[in-house]
Amino acid sequence: MCLGIPGQIVELVDETKKLALVSVGGVKRTVNVACIVDDAHPASGLVGTWVLVHVGFAMSRIDAAEAEKTLALLEELGEVQAELQAMADGERA
Amino acid sequence: MKFVDEFRDPTHAAALVREIGERVATLGRSPSRPLKIMEVCGGHTHSIFKYGIEQMLPPSIELVHGPGCPVCVLPVGRVDDAVKIAETPGVLFATYGDAIRVPGSRGSLLDAKAKGADVRTVYSPLDSLALARKNPDKRVVFFGLGFETTAPSTALTVLEAEASGVDNYFVFSNHITILPTIKAILDAPDLSIDGFIGPGHVTMVIGVAAYGFIADTYGKPFVIAGFEPLDVLQSLAMVVEQIARGEAKIENQYRRVVREGGNAVAQDAIERVFELRPHFEWRGLGTIEHSGLTFREPYARFDAEKAFAIRTVPVADPEQCQCGDVLKGVIKPWECKVFGTACTPAVPIGACMVSSEGACAAYYQYGRVSTSARAEARRELKVVR
Numbered sequence A: 001m002c003l004g005i006p007g008q009i010v011e012l013v014d015e016t017k018k019l020a021l022v023s024v025g026g027v028k029r030t031v032n033v034a035c036i037v038d039d040a041h042p043a044s045g046l047v048g049t050w051v052l053v054h055v056g057f058a059m060s061r062i063d064a065a066e067a068e069k070t071l072a073l074l075e076e077l078g079e080v081q082a083e084l085q086a087m088a089d090g091e092r093a
Numbered sequence B: 001m002k003f004v005d006e007f008r009d010p011t012h013a014a015a016l017v018r019e020i021g022e023r024v025a026t027l028g029r030s031p032s033r034p035l036k037i038m039e040v041c042g043g044h045t046h047s048i049f050k051y052g053i054e055q056m057l058p059p060s061i062e063l064v065h066g067p068g069c070p071v072c073v074l075p076v077g078r079v080d081d082a083v084k085i086a087e088t089p090g091v092l093f094a095t096y097g098d099a100i101r102v103p104g105s106r107g108s109l110l111d112a113k114a115k116g117a118d119v120r121t122v123y124s125p126l127d128s129l130a131l132a133r134k135n136p137d138k139r140v141v142f143f144g145l146g147f148e149t150t151a152p153s154t155a156l157t158v159l160e161a162e163a164s165g166v167d168n169y170f171v172f173s174n175h176i177t178i179l180p181t182i183k184a185i186l187d188a189p190d191l192s193i194d195g196f197i198g199p200g201h202v203t204m205v206i207g208v209a210a211y212g213f214i215a216d217t218y219g220k221p222f223v224i225a226g227f228e229p230l231d232v233l234q235s236l237a238m239v240v241e242q243i244a245r246g247e248a249k250i251e252n253q254y255r256r257v258v259r260e261g262g263n264a265v266a267q268d269a270i271e272r273v274f275e276l277r278p279h280f281e282w283r284g285l286g287t288i289e290h291s292g293l294t295f296r297e298p299y300a301r302f303d304a305e306k307a308f309a310i311r312t313v314p315v316a317d318p319e320q321c322q323c324g325d326v327l328k329g330v331i332k333p334w335e336c337k338v339f340g341t342a343c344t345p346a347v348p349i350g351a352c353m354v355s356s357e358g359a360c361a362a363y364y365q366y367g368r369v370s371t372s373a374r375a376e377a378r379r380e381l382k383v384v385r
């Protein structure tokens, strides 16, 4: 819940509702990006950005190297599979 | 130092361990009067166990595992309330997977589900709002859990529910805030913490300045840390360095993710939707003033406590369970009599054995052999003394 998981924004879904499609370890999921857009960083420029996703919300922009490191850590902690499963199940619930 | 080999940069890790050792040696501490450093966040607890960081450190440093596991600090009475709401006819109860197995006095949410309650596991509050849209004939209740890392997500979801006129959506808020918690730990007479490893992702939301009082008023070092094993070691080195120099500062080791001011959008969302409760009960820590979040008046219609007339009754932990003492750092998990025997992650007696961020679960998963050996050693020591 607290560690979050890195993902890359691949598509802007709804600019007004601030929803984007994020790819997390190959799994795609709609995520709210309200916390990482502001005047200096408009939603239109988001595709390709790496973000840290907590419970379906992108909470921070990170660089690709940080994303890779965090993913490796989560992998070692055995958290990745559980997180991806939860993401997929959540949308189907 | 055999564990260091597991690090992505073993040389750097070994150097940090050496640096910590040399610094601590100048402080005149001993294993019977160790330097106590608390990691506040459950994510750090998990990392510390996985990489065996405790075992690498000199015996005159003790890591105290703090209360930063939101599922663990939820008191039994609030779990009972959740079960009661979930069992109400016409309710669909949505919860994070972490919380579904936490035992209440009349069983867990999973038990309620087995008996026919409609309990669903969701990954995000957004999923629970989607459930409300899909099931207009049901009252959908989301179990809001967590510190400032997840509170903005709940708040933004409530704002979205309001904007789109969803009227069968409710939140049972058990959100908690970090600052009063740390203050309560600093004020606790039986805990003398010398310094802190601060939570990375909570700080990503609330910003660095908020912790000023820990250094200014209490004179304790506080280093906001990343979750990589090297981050944790480096942050420990920074805490020890401050202590050795007689300083107390708030430092940010996790600059890659944590900005000084935190996240303004997330702070605004919390501020708009929630206000502080006068007090909130925690497992193990008792009642802490201004530590819980509840709905502000304009959003009261989303408040499950009002909609379901919840009056929380405090309920004691199961008699064998010492989760409360574990959360305060007064005992280590293996000192609990049922640890690893009657209480395991598959059949948890207390909440600390449920979430992977809980200290009992983390000890069980990674540290059982070595720590029970330590327990033996400690018992022998007691006999000798």
Ligand code: SF4
Pocket: B320, B321, B322, B323, B324, B326, B333, B336, B337, B338, B339, B340, B343, B344, B348, B349, B350, B351, B352, B353, B360
């Ligand atoms: S081992 Fe189980 S019963 Fe003992 S303190 Fe931990 S959670 Fe409670």
